[in-house]
Amino acid sequence: GYFGGIGGASRKGILVKGSNYLDALTKVKTVVFDKTGTLTKGEFKVSEIVSANGFSNEDILKYAAYAEANSNHPIAKSILETYNNKIQQSEISEVKEISGHGIQAKINGDEVLIGNDRFLHMENIVHDKCDIEGTVVHVVVNKKYAGYIVISDSLKDEAAEAIAELNKLKVNTVMLTGDNKSAAEVYAKKLGIREYYAELLPENKVEHIEKLLSAAHDGKVAFVGDGINDAPVIARADVGIAMGALGSDAAVETADVVLMTDSPMQVVHSIEVAKRTRTIVW
């Protein structure tokens, strides 16, 4: 029975790590999604560069590309694609990547800091608040505000359908993200997700899961994520789901359910397969 259920799921590219998780899937009342790489493609594109204080757009892009040169973050990839010039690694030193904030580095003797509002605030850098539909990456050179780069991601094709299907199954949907509030709002609206929380650090995501767990009573809470930062959140949920195709090893190892493709519809299929299995067994 259950064994067959797990086998049936695996034929659909859904790996369930034990019959207790198959059972938990049938009782899921809330599905919490991480935004980047889970509901969105995680493929950012630079859409705008705005310079300030005598810096040029070229300066900003170069500083940002050098700072991001050795980062694996999707933001780094987009900036390096747009820069499209050779990076002299010898000009880069003292790189420090701060999770949920940005990067600090020394570039050709200049002290460069790039990242979000929170990061600038933490470093006491004053800048104009910009309310933009996208992810804003600020650039600071020798403590002077140099400008920002706007990058935007796009929704996965089946993301809205997955949310609609979950709501049809009477499952609540929640979105969590480290991204800014205006970017989060745009995606939540397009997806029809009413409950979402932005500007979260990985530890804040765990806190939100804990709140949702205590609100769910006898229902189960699932979390779907992909990144290295998500492993503690995946671990805390009743059913931790990793998008395995793109996911980090840590996330895949921690997860209770691993999805072999990156479609959010696989979350719906997991619940459906689990429910069908229960019908057959009981």
Ligand code: ADP
């Ligand atoms: P998410 O929760 O959407 O997966 P992350 O936790 O990876 O996002 O990052 C949250 C925010 O931290 C990003 O939206 C960005 O503002 C900032 N950030 C993190 N890493 C970097 C980086 N390498 N360069 C610039 N900004 C970064």
Ligand code: MG
């Ligand atoms: Mg993430």
